[in-house]
Amino acid sequence: MTAGITRICILGGGTAGWMTAAALSRKFKNLGLDLTLIESDQIGTVGVGEATLPHIRFFNQALGIDEPAFMKATEATFKLGIEFCDWGKLGDRYIHPFGDYGLPIDGLDFHQFWLKLRQAEGADRLDAYSYPVLAAERGRFKVPDGNIDQIGSNFGYAYQFDAGLYAGFLRTYSEERGVKRQEGKVADAELDPNSGHIAAVRLEDGSRVEADLFVDCSGFRGLLIEQALETGYDDWSEWLPCNRAVAVPCEANGELVPYTRATARKAGWQWRIPLQHRTGNGHVYWSEFISDDEAAHQLTSTLEGPALAEPKKLFFKTGRRRKFWNRNVVCIGLSAGFLEPLESTSIHLIQEGITTLVELFPKDRIDPLDAEEYNERMGLNFERVRDFLLLHYVATQRDDSAMWRHFRELTVPDSLQEKIDAWLTRGYVLKYEFGVFLPPSWIAVMLGQNLTPAHHDPRVGRYSIEDIRDRLERIRQETARAVDVTPTQAAFLQRYGAASGTSLRAAQP
Ligand SMILES: Cc1cc2nc3c(=O)[nH]c(=O)nc-3n(C[C@H](O)[C@H](O)[C@H](O)COP(=O)(O)OP(=O)(O)OC[C@H]3O[C@@H](n4cnc5c(N)ncnc54)[C@H](O)[C@@H]3O)c2cc1C
Structure with a gap:
């Protein structure tokens, strides 16, 4: 040496x-x-x-990479979150957005006020107070201007490339x-x-x-x-047993939406990732409950355009x-x-x-001490992700297939159970040391999959319902206005110099 x-x-x-x-x-x-x-x-x-998470922007920035040039070169689109379909129940849908809901009120989490209003007299969906959810649903995008206290700027974004x-x-x-x-x-x-x-x-x-x-x-x-x-x-198959995938790109004939879609299936789930020049698709499944042929058929029979390659099979052990x-x-x-x-x-x-x-x-x-520190940190990062993924499977009311019945009976790791319990009692998201997903992500998935807290934080008790209703209404209107003046993703890509030259079709506003 x-x-x-x-x-x-x-x-x-x-x-x-x-x-x-x-x-x-x-x-x-x-x-x-x-x-x-x-x-x-x-x-x-x-x-x-x-499909990526918002942190990749900081990686690219640290390398001094020019964003529009990178997006053009990689046929990238912007991503404001992930749409989950059919996870809680068949017919359900929600978006896990990269950003907060509303704005904190007197230092207290916004969703606690929403919970109180909801418990008292019903309220609009929490998504009505999320700029990234509403913008994603309407196919709109712009880069935030850096003022994180401002609705329409307090969100993150990632790429699909x-x-x-x-x-x-x-x-x-x-x-x-x-x-x-x-x-x-x-x-x-x-x-x-x-x-x-x-x-x-x-x-x-x-x-x-x-x-x-x-x-x-x-x-x-x-x-x-x-x-x-x-x-x-x-081997973590006891918690995350899906062990195969089949992937195929297809022609993009749908709208250019700024989000990835994950649709739950009877023995796994299917992804759709819209890029500028094509759409990526795949079906992740548990081979115990579906054959490779059936999994491939489920995927290819639901493509939005002609396939651009032969389906590719992948095998893995989580x-x-x-x-x-x-x-x-x-x-x-x-x-x-x-x-x-x-x-x-x-x-x-x-x-x-x-x-x-x-x-x-x-x-x-x-130095073995460096290695020990590295192993400790990376181990925690992996565990946190495992818990968050598992939440999607266990927070379900589905019982229409053997896989979903399996998850309804599963005993989850203590670290996840504690998190679910704290949420269900008073809408509190326990904080982890390390771990990429912050409270808004946990709130999105838990509410999106119908885990509703029994109470709210007692500290919002001193606010009257009228006061909360007024404050929330102002934020709701401000959020809707911010989305109204946001361009479509296709228009923004062109203007930003990030369009690759492929003809971009805007989502229906
Ligand atoms: C179904 C599926 C879907 C996924 N979707 C996403 C997603 O949406 N978002 C996301 O973040 N991640 C996703 N991932 C994970 C993502 O694909 C990987 O994290 C990423 O591609 C990194 O792969 P890699 O570089 O570790 O391995 P690979 O891409 O497999 O690269 C391995 C490299 O090692 C080289 N190599 C291997 N053996 C030898 C040898 N003997 N001699 C010389 N060279 C060798 C190969 O040539 C290759 O260059 C997905 C994975 C799967 C399986």
Whole structure:
């Protein structure tokens, strides 16, 4: 090994590999790191992963990426949230928006006032006080102006993009900053007999790549973290048992709505992700309750336009690697674990993995304490996501298929049960240490799936119903007015310089 940690080898050129390469080349540009990324065109990438969370904007911003240029290059659309159909009951629908409901009143959460009004005399749906929900429903979008105390600006947004184009975009970015790309198939790894660290990887053509630190972005196979180091995997199928997916892009003939859709099915759920040039579709399912053929048929028979490729089958086991950082290997992406894409969290977990690695980046030697800290933080991030995903399955009144009956009987982890109990008693969202989803996200899903609190926060007791009614009405009107003056997403993309040239069709206002 050389003095210090200077030679970094990233194995894999999917979204995880190129995001890692881009971030390390930018963040450590003055350290003179020797960064090599190995990927195999013959193996290819997983080829899915199009919907994101708002945090990705901060990742791109930290790299100094120009938003319109990135959107044009990746055929991206804006995303204000996710629409969930048929989850609580057949026929239900709600949007999980990226943003708050209303505005706090005297420092108290807005939804508590809404709960009191609702309990006293009924109230409009909470969505009537959410700018991102109303804008999404009407196909409208503009970037917020940064004034987070203002209705029409207190929301976040994410992207829906072509993951292959995003990886290509970041490849150009990384190569311009000195990352060396090596094409080839890694055959195996050489372990240092003293430390047990990986000393080098050997490629099928006989070449070797040595490094001080390896980042395993090799996808589900976990070539270094699992096949070489046998780190182990915690299987979470008992909570998230969906284990297969079939994905197919189709021609976009629908409107260009700024949200992803997740529709519950009898043995899983189906996604729809509108990009500028096409629509991404997929069906995630539990193979115990539906055959592959039937799952594929359910998907292809509900496409909005002609399919643009053969349906692609994917197999997975939900869970997480027992250690994300083991010896001199850090795994990021699918090699670190997989939780189904219901809330678009995988790319976010990649981003968390990268930012945590940058924070704890080893200078002179691999310190087990850094690895311990990394493992602790990433473990919590995975657990929080698991609980939030599971909430969608267990907060259901559906009993029309074996899968839904299974979830109604399931005992959930204590961390999730505590959260549900606190909500049901007084509309309180227990705060987690770590975890990407903040209270408005939990409120959206719990209310959207018909978990209604019995009481409200006692502190809103001192406000009269008339006072609450007046305050809420003002916010409702202000929200509606803010949406009225928002352009359609198609118009905004054109004006913003983010339209790719594909003819964009606006959603019906
Ligand atoms: C059904 C499904 C839907 C998804 N939807 C979303 C979504 O909407 N949003 C989201 O955030 N995430 C989603 N994900 C997750 C997302 O696809 C991944 O997190 C993301 O694509 C990162 O994948 P990766 O880079 O880890 O792996 P991969 O894309 O599999 O890349 C692995 C890389 O390793 C290389 N490699 C492997 N073995 C070798 C070898 N022996 N030698 C050389 N190179 C090798 C491959 O060539 C490839 O470049 C979804 C996943 C699935 C399965």
